[in-house]
Amino acid sequence: MIKLEQIHRDFQVGDQVVHALDDINLEINQGEYLSVMGPSGSGKSTLLNLIGMLDHPTSGRYYLNGKDVTELDELEEAQTRNTNIGFVFQAFHLVPRLTAAENIELPLILAGISPEERKPKVENALELMHLTDRAHHKPEQLSGGQRQRVAIARATIMEPSVILADEPTGNLDQKSGHDVIKTLESLNQKDMTLIVVTHDQALGDRSHRAIRMVDGRIEQDIKNSGRHDTNQ
Amino acid sequence: MIRTNDIVVFGWQALKGYHTRTLLMLLAMAIGVASVLMLTALGEGARQYVRGEFASLGTNLVIVFPGRSETAGAGFGTMMGVTPRDLTLDDARALTRNPDVSRIAPINVGAAEISWQNRKREITVMGSTSDILKIRHWKMSSGSFLPDHDWDRAAPVCVIGKKVRDEIFGAHNAMGQWIRLGEYRYRVIGILASEGRSIGVDVEELVIIPVSSAQALFNVPSLFRILIEVKTRNAIEGVIQFTKSTLRQRHQGEEDVTVITQDAVLETFDRILGALTYAVGGIAAISLAVAGILIMNVMLVAVSQRTSEIGLLKALGASRRQIVRLILSEALLLSAMGGIIGLLIGQAGSWGIREALPDLEAYPPMWATLASFLVAIITGAVFSLLPARRAAKLDAVMALSRH
């Protein structure tokens, strides 16, 4: 579970200080499905990067699974990211010279897991994402939806507790976008916390809990129960 | 038609946009040019040094020594100057008859122990005549040189070098003192001014006595060398012929001496050092080729990174030729600037060499300056041809749609 206490994140722009996050207090339980919405520059992405430990708060505390992670050193941080957090980006961020399978394999490689152990995991992930026949294709040979599914496979290969998705459907057509969302939601049903940053109201409405941010503050935090159609 | 001025500005802005890589490429070119300059400056300095040394040994000199070898070049046997038939003072005297000869100095050398009171040391002794002073351009520090009288007179006088004076006499006045060499005693009549540099013999550690005295001291009837100073450069060849024929006549028709000119020896050194300078400069120039490869590499990267920019230029009506010119002039600008920086560093480095080694007139020769700069520019142009052609061939539609 995630717990943010009085989180501030300031940026120096020129001689002005911009408060990207202004006194954020937030608790997210394991297995929650949360959407973060708000206008551009409201601090959504900063919040996501902070939860993913790519960014650090100017002040405040961040507890992940009961542990204060603002105190971690660079190495522990990297390990935590590697094992506990999965990122999905709007721009996919696949390494262009590596195949789909190799891209999915990257977190395992960074963790130092042996090829024998990796192989079944990667095959399993490919199968789950219906990408088995695309395993040896380079990103440029894949469609947008396939690319994002590779990215999701890569984000989940370490079986993290949290998936952070920043506009996961932003670069996709409606059909592929819908497929990607279904995939992410099915992971949420396996008790992975899912946090989605989005502009898309329809997408926001699908989540169990919707946060609305304005000027670095949480303006609204509502539960929308029952809107999430699991049968579709 | 696009104006040259605009091309240069365009290229300069492109280079400025990526200052790290631009600086690195400039550095690479500059190292190449500067190393060619500094190494050739070193070689040229060495050449000038040797020339200076030879000039200080005398001008328009013909050197005669006993012995002649039929194998090409002078073997050790001839350099030793030992033959059954002596090269005598009379032989040397016979050579003075030529009107083109201005001065002649017969020479003997050997080692002996010099002693005065309780001090003694081993020393090189040269036997010669009064003319040697002018032939060798030596200067006196005090007293007078060997008197200009009959060569056969073994006068008991000597002229000593500065270091000999310091070591043997210390604070005492050396002039007029009697020193001992082997079995003989000589009166010091002069002290040579110290000479900064000399290949040949070290004047500072020399004792000079009349040639007849030296022959008696070492008990050798033969001369070691005869130095002939010729009045004009043009007369040298005639004097050589005269010397050979005169000595052949005096030696029962046998040619048993070697006659060489100082110029010939200098030529040899000059050629060797010149060749070395070229070789060293050439080896350093390999680095220019490596810098050229680097420029090619970076320009290739630049072309692929600026694909959309090139597509845009095409859409705006740039011709293939203009694209090629743009890329080429960017590379030329780069190599020219690298070259100029290299020239400056090279000149500074040569100045550093001159400061560190004051004896060496280490100025980069004109040919090296021009050649290294030209090679820098030409490599820049040649190695950017491929990237430029690649850029020109880009399909405008494809290029624009890349981003």
Next chain:
Amino acid sequence: MQIRDFLRLTGTSILAHKLRSFLTMLGIAVGIAAVVLLTSIGEGIHKFVLAEFTQFGTTLVAINPGKTTTMGMSMGVFGTVRPLSIEDAEALKKLPFAKSVVGFVQGNAEIEGNNRSRRTTVYGTGHGFPVAFSMPVRSGRFLPPDDPVAPRAFAVLGSKVKSELFGNVNPLGKLIRIGGDRYRVIGVMESKGQVLGFDLDDTVYIPLARGLELFNREGLVEIDVMYYEGTNVDQVVTGIKRVLMARHGREDFTITTQQQMLDVLGSILDILTIAVGAIGGISLLVGGIGIITIMTISVNERTSEIGLMRALGARNSQILSLFLGEAVVLSAIGGIAGMILGIGIGQLLAVALPALPVHTPWTFVVLAESVAVFIGLAAGVIPAMHAASLDPVEALRAE
């Protein structure tokens, strides 16, 4: 991260830009080739010169008259008030370590024989000469161990003098004339060829005492002592000094051991080789700058990839080692190519110009490759540190 994964990741990024990687390696290859080739030539000349010297054996000590030397040469050779004598040489023969003692006088004289004549180098020397200088006799025999003061008028010809004067005629037993005296030819030497510019075949050997007489010299030019192998050189020098000091009453001679000469010569040639290699190394330096440039470009291009790796949990040190590894692999492969190029050109040179000695020792090969790897490391450090220090959030935002 496991080693093979590390290598695979590095490999894919190098292969992703084949032309670029090739040109970067080419830069290093040209530099390494220049260094390997130039030092190979230097080393070849080194070996060649040392071989020229050691063919006379390494257990030689030379004694020249006079104590001071000018430009490495004792002035006493030309004239001295205290010459070395035949008796000095005889006295040295009594030293226990002296395997062979040979006195020398040398000069230039006209030789007549078989109705032909030739100016050549004449050596006055003794019976021990062929042993001391490992110069074998081809036919007949060398000068006999006669009374050193009054030897018989025998002469031994160098192979060139033999062929110039006698052609195919057998010279043994024939009379020749040197400087007015008649000598009987008793032997012909094996051809030795040119050694450092001196033609050792254009020579005639006569007994020492007769040489002194011929050239009207009082003293010997040189005495060479060949000592038994295994003797300490210092002991030899001290022994010689003691004998000659006792005879002359002072130290008025110069002793040069072959070992000293080889050492001095060797160090001069080593310096030359290093200097030439260093000049070639300028190209290597420029090649190194090439690696820095390309790695800098590479880091810039892959900024977002670096951001992604960080998001996937890569550590700073992993990013650092990935980029360092890339630089090292580029320069290591360039280095290997350069060595093959350098050795190949060296071999071609050796075939094309047999006079130019070329030799590439294995230590050079290992050293050159280590230098290449080191250059890769040094050149990769700045770009790799830059990559590792990138802010992941910024990096992910980069296109």
